[in-house]
Every structure is written in C-alpha cells, then in structure tokens.
Amino acid sequence: MDTGKVYGQWTCLQMLLAGRMISPDRRNILEKQMDTGGANSESASDTASARTAEGLATRSRNHYVIVGAGSAGCVLANRLSENVDDSVLLLEAGPKDLLLNSTRLSWKIHMPAALVYNLCDDKYNWFYHTRPQKHMDGRVMYWPRGRVWGGSSSLNAMVYIRGHAEDYNRWQREGADGWDYDHCLPYFRKAQTHELGANQYRGGSGPLHVSRGKTNHPLHCAFIEAGQQAGYPFTDDMNGYQQEGLGWMDMTIYKGKRWSTASAYLRPALSRPNLKTEVRCLTTKILFEGTKAVGVEYLQKGERKKVYADKEVILSGGAINSPQLLMLSGVGNGDDLKKLDIPVVSHLPGSNLQDHLELYVQQECIQPITLYKAQKPFHMIKIGLEWLLKYTGIAAGWV
Structure with missing residues (x-):
C-alpha cells in the first residue's frame, strides 16, 4: 500500500x-x-x-x-x-x-x-x-x-462520551464526506450494548458494554443542583439528544x-x-x-x-x-x-x-460527608476485598 x-x-x-x-x-x-x-x-x-x-x-x-x-x-x-x-x-x-x-x-x-x-x-x-x-x-x-x-x-x-454532533457535521462541511453525525451515529450504536437498553442514540447488541454512573453520593447531587442553580441544564443522556448539561456519565464498566x-x-x-x-x-x-x-x-x-x-x-x-x-x-x-x-x-x-x-477542583466541605475515610488503610482493604469477591462497592464504579 x-x-x-x-x-x-x-x-x-x-x-x-x-x-x-x-x-x-x-x-x-x-x-x-x-x-x-x-x-x-x-x-x-x-x-x-x-x-x-x-x-x-x-x-x-x-x-x-x-x-x-x-x-x-x-x-x-x-x-x-x-x-x-x-x-x-x-x-x-x-x-x-x-x-x-x-x-x-x-x-x-x-x-x-x-x-x-x-x-x-x-x-x-x-x-x-x-x-x-x-x-x-x-x-x-x-x-x-x-x-x-x-x-x-x-x-x-472509563468515561464514555462522544463528540458533539456539530463536531462531526463540521467535518462533513470541511470535506470529510460521510463523516457527519447522521452517518457516524449508526456505528456508535453498533459498537455498544447500553445497560439502559437501545434507543435511537444507544445500541443494544454491540461488544462494548456501557453503563450509567451509579454513584449517588450527596456531593454528586449537590454539584448537579448547584449547576442548575447557575443556569446549566440537567441532561439524562450526555450522548443523546441533549448533550450539553450536567448529569450522570456513561461509563465503560461492565459487572463492576x-x-x-x-x-x-x-x-x-x-x-x-x-x-x-x-x-x-x-x-x-x-x-x-x-x-x-x-x-x-x-x-x-x-x-x-x-x-x-x-x-x-x-x-x-x-x-x-x-x-x-x-x-x-x-x-x-x-x-x-x-x-x-x-x-x-x-x-x-x-x-x-x-x-x-x-x-482538578477541590472544595472544603462544611460537613463530614466526603469519601476521605475510604482512603484510610482499613477501609481501603475492606473496599478492595468486596471488589475482589463480588465486583461491587465503591471500587466498582467511581462516578
């Protein structure tokens, strides 16, 4: 060649x-x-x-x-x-x-x-x-x-996030024929199996397993709420129709x-x-x-x-x-x-x-609700053992 x-x-x-x-x-x-x-x-x-x-x-x-x-x-x-x-x-x-x-x-x-x-x-x-x-x-x-x-x-x-649809459309406009979002989307769907099931944006039978972030820590919820108060929209699928906004990410994590x-x-x-x-x-x-x-x-x-x-x-x-x-x-x-x-x-x-x-942005919490204690040796061993035995717990997903 x-x-x-x-x-x-x-x-x-x-x-x-x-x-x-x-x-x-x-x-x-x-x-x-x-x-x-x-x-x-x-x-x-x-x-x-x-x-x-x-x-x-x-x-x-x-x-x-x-x-x-x-x-x-x-x-x-x-x-x-x-x-x-x-x-x-x-x-x-x-x-x-x-x-x-x-x-x-x-x-x-x-x-x-x-x-x-x-x-x-x-x-x-x-x-x-x-x-x-x-x-x-x-x-x-x-x-x-x-x-x-x-x-x-x-x-x-392990964050699964596609480029914005307009990125691919710009490729098409600049001469990359066949690389606009409508042409790419079927291949995005073909590649994945999303745990929430298939729809017009998600796949249901591909080799790449994708899950939705499951962490429901108070700090996650507070961050999303603060973003909405600041005027940013909430989106229930960053790879779907509404790509901009705050929400839970898709992850390339399967069974922990x-x-x-x-x-x-x-x-x-x-x-x-x-x-x-x-x-x-x-x-x-x-x-x-x-x-x-x-x-x-x-x-x-x-x-x-x-x-x-x-x-x-x-x-x-x-x-x-x-x-x-x-x-x-x-x-x-x-x-x-x-x-x-x-x-x-x-x-x-x-x-x-x-x-x-x-x-990285770090904030000081006014209440003892962080995951700081998870970094202490005893808790790290406990978290690690749970993952090794059952593939569950904090170690199985961080977002």
Whole structure:
C-alpha cells in the first residue's frame, strides 16, 4: 500500500523531532534511537543484542500486521480476523492486561477505582512528559499513554462520551464526506450494548458494554443542583439528544469491571486460529519497497525480527507513537528527517496535535460527608476485598 494509506492515528508531529513536546531526557533518547533506527525506550544492552541478532532476524508473513493493541488495534484485530482466510498479527509493546504468568485479570487495570495506580506507574504506561510549556508558566505537563493490551482504554477514567454532533457535521462541511453525525451515529450504536437498553442514540447488541454512573453520593447531587442553580441544564443522556448539561456519565464498566477494548474486542477473538498476538515487542521501523509499506521490524527479548504483510501494515500505536514510528521510517517532514540522516521515503509533514487538559477542583466541605475515610488503610482493604469477591462497592464504579 502507499504511504498515504498507512493507517492509524498518525498526525506527524514536527514537535516530536524538534523536541518541543518532550522532556530533555526523552529527547536525548529519541535522537539516539533515530540515529539507530529505534523507537521509544529500549536499554543499551537490548539494542546491542538486537544488532548482534539482526543478521539472524526472524521473518514471517501475514495478510495484516497491526502495530499496537490499543483502543483501535484491538478492534481491528477482531474485525479483520472475522475472515478466516486472512491471517492477522497483532504486535504490542507492553504486556497483557493480566496478572503475571496468569490468565486472571490484573486488578490494577480492571478495578475501576484503581485507575490512579496505572497513571502513576510506567508498567502499563508510556509515562510521557512534555517540554516546559511557554503559555503555561513553563510547566511540564504529564501525558499518560497506554502500553498494554487495551492501550489507553486500559488506563483512562472509563468515561464514555462522544463528540458533539456539530463536531462531526463540521467535518462533513470541511470535506470529510460521510463523516457527519447522521452517518457516524449508526456505528456508535453498533459498537455498544447500553445497560439502559437501545434507543435511537444507544445500541443494544454491540461488544462494548456501557453503563450509567451509579454513584449517588450527596456531593454528586449537590454539584448537579448547584449547576442548575447557575443556569446549566440537567441532561439524562450526555450522548443523546441533549448533550450539553450536567448529569450522570456513561461509563465503560461492565459487572463492576473496566470494559476496555481488550475485553470487548480482543479477548473474544483470541481463540481464532488466524489471529496471532505478540507482546513486549517494540516496533522500530516500517519496511518499505519504494513507497509501499510491506512489513515492520521489531525488537523482542533483544532479538530483531521482521514480519511482512501481504495486504496491509496498520499503525494503531496512538497519536504519539504512530507518527514517531512513521518518522523513524522516513515518513514525515523531509527537512527534519534529513538533519537526522533518516532516508526520506515520503515528505508528509504534520503538526498541531492537540489534547484536552484535565483540571482538578477541590472544595472544603462544611460537613463530614466526603469519601476521605475510604482512603484510610482499613477501609481501603475492606473496599478492595468486596471488589475482589463480588465486583461491587465503591471500587466498582467511581462516578
């Protein structure tokens, strides 16, 4: 396929090359990796071992090679492997979302209230940080990204909220034919099973289970009431007709557990003989024949391996890693690539990636009605045991 059809979330960031959005330490790592054809973070010993093994690189062929088992990659692996005649290989840099050497789910990922653990740990998280931001008083911003089966859907806050209908309609007006809200809505519905049942906005038979937030704490109710007093409307469905307003959120939580794309799409497909998965393998380069992507090169346990795709190479490494991999492979801003001695396959510059910020607001309560006591050791153990035994309680849903 042509470079313009190397699929994925791949806005080619000049910032990644210029180092404007990466901390000094990560910039040094990135530049060293670009010089050696590597990507992301890998130890010097692993790199040296890989160079030794390069001449004995393992090679295999598949119809599709998918890089990244995240929010998009798990869906693609499921859908493409539905055709028994197509072989699919799914590569993931991180581990499975299971306990080590076990088939049991990792509680740190699947307990909804435990999401903070993975946001503060690099086991399942790329743990990116930006460079100091000029317009934010020079602050360095933390930028978590999933590095595990399910990707960021295994790390995020499990809030299920679609873009506003007008966002999609604007896409249509600006030339993205077929991407207006009326065209997208059937696919939103097809993907989900909502616990409140299907209607014109909700689905009832899709693989992604969606539930309505059930927390009925006095502070939740007081916040919604205060918002209405301030003139903001109440909405009983933020993904329905009235998207603006205050109310209870939809959550990707099912029977008390996080319902990531790994749970919704990947696990149901793992028994298919035409789907293969590899974990802890760092994809370092896209292999081209001219301008046609034909495979990828990756590192696994210090060994450099190559796999080839007869139909398509699909990048689903996320909004940071996919453009980085493209640039390391010669697809990006040609001027920047030449400065780093990376052969230019195609001059396709990109920039201006924007992400939403998260802001915490804390208020002092005049009555002892907060959840502060839940953070005390005894109560944390009690809450954790209830979840482990019954998948219920505070730990089963935080909104």
